[in-house]
Amino acid sequence: MLFPRSAHAALCGVLFLFAAAVQAQTAKLPNVTILATGGTIAGTGASSTTTVGYTAATVGVQSLIAAVPEITKVANVTGEQVFQIASENISDAQWLQLANRVNVLLAQSSVDGIVITHGTDTLEETAYFLNLVVKSKKPVVVVGSMRPSTALSADGPINLYNAVRLAGTPEAAGRGVLVAMNDQIHAARDVTKANTTTADTFRTTELGMIGYIQGGKPFFYRDVTRKHTVDTEFDLAKLDALPQVDVAYAYANVGDVAVNALVAAGAKGLVHAGVGNGSLPAKTKPALVAARAKGVIVVRASRVGQGIVARNGEANDDQLDFVVADTLSPQKARILLMLALTKTTSTKEIQRMFYTY
Numbered sequence: 001m002l003f004p005r006s007a008h009a010a011l012c013g014v015l016f017l018f019a020a021a022v023q024a025q026t027a028k029l030p031n032v033t034i035l036a037t038g039g040t041i042a043g044t045g046a047s048s049t050t051t052v053g054y055t056a057a058t059v060g061v062q063s064l065i066a067a068v069p070e071i072t073k074v075a076n077v078t079g080e081q082v083f084q085i086a087s088e089n090i091s092d093a094q095w096l097q098l099a100n101r102v103n104v105l106l107a108q109s110s111v112d113g114i115v116i117t118h119g120t121d122t123l124e125e126t127a128y129f130l131n132l133v134v135k136s137k138k139p140v141v142v143v144g145s146m147r148p149s150t151a152l153s154a155d156g157p158i159n160l161y162n163a164v165r166l167a168g169t170p171e172a173a174g175r176g177v178l179v180a181m182n183d184q185i186h187a188a189r190d191v192t193k194a195n196t197t198t199a200d201t202f203r204t205t206e207l208g209m210i211g212y213i214q215g216g217k218p219f220f221y222r223d224v225t226r227k228h229t230v231d232t233e234f235d236l237a238k239l240d241a242l243p244q245v246d247v248a249y250a251y252a253n254v255g256d257v258a259v260n261a262l263v264a265a266g267a268k269g270l271v272h273a274g275v276g277n278g279s280l281p282a283k284t285k286p287a288l289v290a291a292r293a294k295g296v297i298v299v300r301a302s303r304v305g306q307g308i309v310a311r312n313g314e315a316n317d318d319q320l321d322f323v324v325a326d327t328l329s330p331q332k333a334r335i336l337l338m339l340a341l342t343k344t345t346s347t348k349e350i351q352r353m354f355y356t357y
């Protein structure tokens, strides 16, 4: 028996209405691109109780997305595998590749926000680098996990879901690059990995996180004061490499071997991770003075982790022609100095940058 025309017409009508409803619903959802780079969030272990000694960077972006079907209900998600590494191995070239891809995508009106899945070891560094070179106000959210995807209570799926929600939230725009982990929202400039293995490892100890994600909804309580993204003076378009900047760590009885070796290896900038308020040990200081005399830019930072390194406090920076890192950690001071050196070698200008970003 042929299908009666009237029933056929009714069925077509229902299908059309359903398709229209899906299209309307999809049209309302934000378009979020997930750029995957590796890390523990893409890691796998031998068993569900393997939370250390697993292999990072083994799961591809489509599998990460498939493992959290809930994200397709809150955003139109697309995924790209930019690279697949454990983040302790990330290179300057990969930073430039990632940042350029972010800028290309965010320039497209069809992209509302970006999530970057990343290893946690250098997550804060990549986030701060992007904070200085991304040229869009749209949300960029960097996310990782502390347990591999195969572990009991893996934190990756909920972290990824929260990051997609945050990247799709208009209120997240204009706040600089964000780090979303463990239901918390941190600003890229001030967050750091504070524990080797626990899920609450990302902290902004004294300056404070900027918000929470509760039930998938972001809540903001403070904003950042330093310039970022569209308000920075750094431009990737003219960069195909980054200047070599290294960090020399201070400790009891330290000498000048590391400083001299780094200068000999071609460092254009040196960040001294001093003890206390950026103090310069007597056996290290002559090597830093000699480095400066060779044109190397010297930045006094501190290994302490919190607080301001005071200019002309523990050393006469005016007389030595050194720069101070303000509150930036040594690893983040290195990033700002790398970008500063793409613009100038004036210590006056570089010091201004450290008080601006």
Ligand code: DAS
Residues within 6 Å of the ligand: 038, 039, 040, 041, 056, 085, 086, 087, 088, 118, 119, 120, 121, 122, 123, 144, 145, 146
């Ligand atoms: N090796 C670590 C990294 O890729 C794993 C992780 O914590 O993401 O940063």
